[in-house]
Amino acid sequence: MQVQTTIEQKLAAGLQPAVLQVINESGMHNVPAGSESHFKVVAVSDAFVDLGLVQRHRQINGLLADELAGPVHALSLQAFTPEEWVARGGQFDASPDCLGGSSAG
C-alpha cells in the first residue's frame, strides 16, 4: 500500500480535497498480484474552480511527478469542483477494462 499512501498524502496536501478517492486498479491489469502500477484518482476540490480539464490534470500530474516517473504506469483522473460533484450526484466514471497490453510507460 506504500505507493497508494504516498499518492493520498501528496494529493491531500496539494489539493485540500473535499473528496479524495485513490483506487488501486492494478488488479484489473496484466501485472503481478499486489502491484501498485495502475491507479484511479477521484478528487473534488476548490482548487479546480476556473481551471480547464487539461489544467486540472496537469496540477495532479505535477503533484505526482515522482510517482509517474517511477512505479505508476497508468493514472486515470477525474477532477471535479464541489459544485460539479454535487451536480453529478457524487458519481464518477468506471475505468475501461484492460486489453492486455504491455508493461511500463
Place this chain on the structure above:
Amino acid sequence: MDVNERIGNLISSNGVMLFMKGDRRFPMCGFSGQAIQLLESCGAVYETLNVLEDDEIRQGIKAYSSWPTIPQLYVGGEFVGGSDIMMSLHQQGELQRLIKETQTA
C-alpha cells in the same frame, strides 16, 4: 528529423491525431480502446500512431505536451487530452463539436 519535428508533422498534417497503444482494430490498452470508441462514436476521420512500435515517439510525446500518459489526442494541431478528458468532453458534447469543427474547416 528529430522527434519533435516528427510529432509536429503528424499533428499538423492530421486534423485528428491519436497517439495510442496498439491500433484502432486492436487497441493494446483499455484507455486507448476507450479513446478509439469515443472517436468512432463522433464519426471522426482520424489517424493513429502506435507508440508500442515507435519508442522514440513513445518517450517524445510525453515531453512534447508535458503529459505523462498515453493515449494523447490532438485536434487541429492542439493537444486535447487523454482518455479521461476525451470522456468528459464527450459527455458534454464538446468532443463532437471540436471534431466537427476541424473536419468541416
